[in-house]
Amino acid sequence: MNVHEKPLPRPGDPLGEDYALVRPVVESNPRFWIVVGILLSGVLLGVVAYVHQVRTGLGVTGMNRPVYWGMYIINFVFFIGISHAGTLISAILRLSQAEWRRAITRSAEVITVMVIVFGVANVIFDLGRPDRLLYIVLHGRLQSPLLWDVCSITVYLTCSSIYLYLPLIPDIAILRDQTTKRRWLYRALALGWQGTKRQHKVLAKAIGILMVLVIPVAVSVHTVVSFVFAMTVQPMWHAAIFGPYFVVGAIYSGIAALIIAMAIIRWAYHLENYLKQIHFDYLGKLLFVMTMLWFYFTFAEYLTTWYGAEPVHMKVWWAKFSGPYAPHFWAMVICCFIIPFAVLSRRQTRNVAGTVFASIFITVGMWLERFIIVVPTISNPRLPFDRGVYSPSWVEWSMLVGCSCFFILLYVLFTRFFPIVSIWEIQEGRSHGVDELVERVEGYLPDAPAATEASGTNGGLQGAPEGAAS
């Protein structure tokens, strides 16, 4: 590997051991351009496909009557699901004062902001008249679940972007003060951050408010995504389980995507010291919990339908279990349950390679899950009229490739502009985290003095302790 020896401008560099975290930002690397080239060609493929679709019409897809919704709606649900990785998990870890969060929150939050754009984009790809997109604002009807999506996702994107940006400010200030590249950009974005005690206090308060706010917003996003289906009277869509089922599925695929992203970052930027085995072990445990939850919801959904045995529902049910969509269904069961269960339940396999292996299957499996939710229902309408079978066309596959490449490209570019592991939070953990943790644990004990208890909860909840500026 080509590593340029480029000393940081200040002598006696305070970044010291954390230099590895800014290395991707300050040093160029030929491998980066190869990756960008590959990703750009994927994006180009998607652009070609979309131009073809706009010129010819949605007929270039595999959709028909009655399968009016296909790959784009599946991708919409899928990408919005992936976006649950970031903000929600980061917020929960911060809120629960999990000390091991420090190295992983940033990489999670970036996923949210970058991927949600492609969730929205897929709805636009699905429009027959994308030129009339603004009608949703001009003539929007709040009675339509699609408008609920528009509102909810807009709020989520706004909150997540701010939630990504705020904890980034101290790191931007570090880049402004200690590196020479793009100083104008960092100066503007740092908003005059000097790291004073008051600034830390304000920042901690803002993060504290946002992390609480963002959790119900995140839950609402995937709930209303499910409502798009559940509000219709179509067989196996019209179910109250859809809201929580979609939220669980979203968090599940989100954690899987996060693990994959972390593993790539760790490998590409040599951050083995920051993203440790223990992080993958903990996330693997969380992923295992989600595996069980996913199975529980899936089991409940299919058992209820099967036992009730209403003919219109059973048509869809059998289409999934042994009909034209059986390969998708059973592949989903293998990818989302059997493989993750086998890998994540054993301590020996819950390492970096094991969790990544399971996560790749989960990501594929959750895409299949969305396919299995969307397509069999609309290809088996209530009346014995049209019976469609759907398989996506090259245009739709190209759009999936294009979106995925574009998302990864944005992610890679982010890591080249900003540290993907939060420097100040790592430093804070080093200087305050351990003491604070000891204090907090002492506070839990029966013989703890009242004062310790109060300060312990307060300091931790705010994310940054009182004396962080010192």
Place this chain on the structure above:
Amino acid sequence: MSRWGMVIDLNRCTACQGCVSACHEENNVPPSTPDLSAMGRSIRWIDMMPVQEGEYPHATMSVLPMMCQHCEHPPCIKVCPVGATFFSEEEGIVGQIYPRCIGCRYCTTACPYTVRQFNWFEPAVPETYLEGTNPDVSRRYKGVVEKCTLCHHRLQKARDQARAEGRDLLPGEYTPACVEVCPTDAMVFGDLEDRESEVSKKSRSKRAYRLLEDLGTEPKVFYLREGNRQ
């Protein structure tokens, strides 16, 4: 206030598809092609739905002329994000506004009767067809949803005529194209509110039923069961 509706007597229907071709002519619906048909993308505002009842050797087949059911509580209208489809409280007709439609196909997906159609491509209208275009019905274009309108342009015309003559609309003045051409009078059309009208009487017949009645959509298209099964 009127409630325009239809009764289709399956004892009389011969499945000749005269209604289908009349609808194509009247509403400028271009003819389908084998390619479109193979992809399941033919646009037909009214179509024949084959229904099998029972299993061999006691199976019976019947064919239902099937179009927008003009529900009193249409599931398609609730979900439209931009108000491109509407319910006329005055007439009880479910209409579609092509210049407003964004082509999201939520209505086509939400309709339990799957009778809404989408323009997957720019409609291919043969040259010879253009001469016979009905000037009262706007042509559609790629990317919008369309469906049976109960020929409401005919209602507007009949209304205008009646208004010009200073009288009320008379029964029989407004009839959709499909009903007009039916050679066996299997289709009867009129105001369901008017209890004396033929359509209203027939809709209360013992043989009358509606599709997917348990969904509570209250369609205004009634079918009369084939007579040997009273």
